[in-house]
Amino acid sequence: MNPRIFVDIPLCEGQTVDVTGEDGHHFARVLRVVPGEQVALASAGQAYLGHVTDVDVHSGVVRVLLKERLASHESTTKVYLIQALAKGDKIDTILQHNTELGVAGFLVVATARSVVRLDERKSRAKLNRWRKVVREAASQSHRDVIPTVDFTAHLPEALAWCRDRAPDLVAFLDENEDEAGLYPVLESRAWDAKQQTIVVVVGPEGGWSDAERTEWSQQVDAIRTSLGRRTLRTETAGLVAASAMLHHFRQLGG
Numbered sequence: 571m572n573p574r575i576f577v578d579i580p581l582c583e584g585q586t587v588d589v590t591g592e593d594g595h596h597f598a599r600v601l602r603v604v605p606g607e608q609v610a611l612a613s614a615g616q617a618y619l620g621h622v623t624d625v626d627v628h629s630g631v632v633r634v635l636l637k638e639r640l641a642s643h644e645s646t647t648k649v650y651l652i653q654a655l656a657k658g659d660k661i662d663t664i665l666q667h668n669t670e671l672g673v674a675g676f677l678v679v680a681t682a683r684s685v686v687r688l689d690e691r692k693s694r695a696k697l698n699r700w701r702k703v704v705r706e707a708a709s710q711s712h713r714d715v716i717p718t719v720d721f722t723a724h725l726p727e728a729l730a731w732c733r734d735r736a737p738d739l740v741a742f743l744d745e746n747e748d749e750a751g752l753y754p755v756l757e758s759r760a761w762d763a764k765q766q767t768i769v770v771v772v773g774p775e776g777g778w779s780d781a782e783r784t785e786w787s788q789q790v791d792a793i794r795t796s797l798g799r800r801t802l803r804t805e806t807a808g809l810v811a812a813s814a815m816l817h818h819f820r821q822l823g824g
Contacts, residue, residue: 572601573709575611575634576716581618585636587611595630609634615644615715644714645821648674648767649812650735652728653804654774655684660805661696662703665719667809669707672816675718675735676704679728683776688723697721725782729789737769738762741815742792743807745777750795752811756818768815772808 575593589597589611597603607622611634620634651673653664661678668676678700680688688696700719708716722728732740739759741752771792773782786792797810816822 571712572597572603572607572609573706574617574712575609576705576709577611577613579613581611581613581616581636583618583636583638586623587620587634587636589632589634590630594632597632598625598627598630603632610640610712611636612714615642616640617643617712617714642714643712645672645674645816645819646765647816647819647821648735648765649815650675650677650732650737650767650769651808651812652677652679652732652769652771653808654679654681654772655686655688656774656804657685661700664805664808665700665703666707668812669704669713669717670711671809671812672713672821673717673812674715676700676720677728677731678719678721679725680723681725681774682779682782684774685776688721693721693723725785729785732769732771732790735767735769737767737790739766740769740771740786740790740792741811742771742783742786742794743773743797743811744783744794745773745801747794747796750793752795752797752814753818755793755795756815761819766819770808770811770815772804772811775804 575589603622603625605622605624609622610617610619617640618636619638619640620636622632623635624633651668655678665676704719705716802810
């Protein structure tokens with residue numbers, strides 16, 4: 571099936587929706603959808619299967635008749651990722667892959683040892699790009715929602731963002747942790763039977779400072795944990811941790 575289309579209006583069965591703008595152009599002139607073809611539209615966490623009834627290639631408008639409500643593609647386990655700012659295009663890759671996996675939202679944070687530094691102008695441009703990457707990944711992977719993406723250069727704001735998610739567990743991935751493995755930490759908790767909320771915190775290429783370790787532990791009761799004896803790259807660690815958590819709670823089809 572074609573990528574999912576996200577719209578900002580309420581949806582219901584029997585409704586006719588005109589897809590315009592970038593999405594309309596993409597579906598009409600790039601993907602070249604035709605009347606009778608099936609597409610899925612999503613809004614406010616709910617998706618509907620629809621049939622294309624009309625395509626105006628010149629104006630880039632695709633008209634869709636919504637036929638039926640689709641089952642949720644979202645996980646009942648909410649995993650959020652706080653990712654330290656990394657160099658190059660690593661953040662793009664991290665956001666893309668974790669969105670495909672099912673991560674609920676992201677905070678990119680500049681840390682004491684982050685190699686990259688962003689001023690206000692650059693951070694706005696980066697944030698716009700990151701949100702576009704996440705939107706495209708959510709569409710391609712048929713998510714029901716577009717994960718949120720935020721950025722901060724200040725540790726107190728990152729801690730506040732974490733608290734706002736009211737997590738059951740804050741898993742602080744620490745390259746210096748030798749004993750507390752991720753699975754024992756997960757298995758030691760008493761979890762709600764229906765839904766869990768977890769925040770994963772991943773450091774930069776240069777690792778965490780001692781002051782940051784202390785703040786995360788004291789301010790949000792973060793649990794320092796390890797992903798094993800091998801050291802993972804910053805762009806790998808969050809994906810591995812989130813995958814392990816979703817697998818633990820049987821959210822990967824098992």
